[in-house]
Amino acid sequence: MVFEPPERLVRALGEQPDTAQHEDWLARLPGLAEEALARRGVQAQRVQAPGGRSSLVILVRFPDGTPAALKLAPPGARPDRELAALAHWGGFGAVRLLDTRHEDGALLLERLQPEVSLRSLPEAKALLEASGTIRRLWVAPPAGHGFESVAERTERQSAGLKAAPAELLALAGTALELRDELAAAAPEELLLHGNFRQGKVLAGERAPWLTVGPEPLVGERAYDLARLVRDRLEDQVASSAGPAGARRRVNRLADSLDVDRDRLRGWTLFRAVESGLRALAAGRRRDSELLLEFAAWL
Structure with a gap:
């Protein structure tokens, strides 16, 4: 073969x-x-x-x-x-x-069943199943682990935000300020998936849904949940809910998993800006525009 x-x-x-x-x-x-x-x-x-x-x-x-x-x-x-x-x-x-x-x-x-992810479910059901799945992953890391921390990963990623184009410097600056505040006062150190979203949760036989493809690190739950907030981004941007809908989504996910709303909003904004600027640098302009518009709503 x-x-x-x-x-x-x-x-x-x-x-x-x-x-x-x-x-x-x-x-x-x-x-x-x-x-x-x-x-x-x-x-x-x-x-x-x-x-x-x-x-x-x-x-x-x-x-x-x-x-x-x-x-x-x-x-x-x-x-x-x-x-x-x-x-x-x-x-x-x-x-x-x-x-x-x-x-x-x-x-x-x-x-697992690679063709069947949570994205095959209606949005409300997908978010419910995603919340139940990610909750199982948040455990204490093993002793003597070699995982990087949220602070270390986001410090490395900050270089891309500092090099943002002039028209995006204000948004990038807001994201960097939030990152510094959040990283300085992390409330917990748990093992995190690192790249959790609906497409990373596949149907299985021994359990209905199991996650794949972690980019593991240690830190707080709000960071891990932040990528899920912007799932199905095109649908969110195309809806009439706009900024109010994005904030409601943050609050709903935070409350369902007992995560601080402000910390989830902050990490969601930082991760969306970081991903948006990385997409822009790679020439994926449409992806970048969606991510940065979503970040501005927060």
Whole structure:
């Protein structure tokens, strides 16, 4: 089988720094996939399509016919941290690891239903299920963990906001001020998913919904919930509710999970501005406009 990387993955890696490193990984990916399959004694069925923006996922089977999925991500994505987080959750609220014997950057996971995510549900039902799922992930991190903190990640991301175009400096400045205030007074240190949204919650067999694709870090729940606030962004921007609707969404999610409303609003604004400026730098102008308009509503 030829393990061609999905176009979405190639395009996404091309937007990131260290392009040469990513090109080298993409060139070696077919061989890496073959080696990872052989080490685990599983047989490839097909590459998951259209695939994601951060990894290659191959649907596989064990010799006894048990289905599974093999995920390969570039070293910069820190698959070692994803493995550590999934191992710590132990399948509670998240996809289950099936093999932890190898340190080659590949993850052997239980097979979920990649074509059925929470985005297939009506919005109200999707948010209810998302809230129940993310709640299960918020646990104390393992002793001696190597995860970065919310403060560390957002400090690194702040460089992009400081380089914002002149017409966006005021919005970027507001986001940076909020980030500094929030990071200086973090109320808790829990293990977080880091990139939680409806599309990261897939249908399973042993549980109705399980999360995948964490970018784990430690910090407060409000940061982890912030990405979910702007889910289905085009629908939110197209609705007549506008800023009032965005604020109601913040308050509804905060109240449903006992999270401080102001802290959730602040992290939502920061993350939307950071994502919007990153999209702008990558040439994804439409995405950028939606994210920055949403941020301005908050």
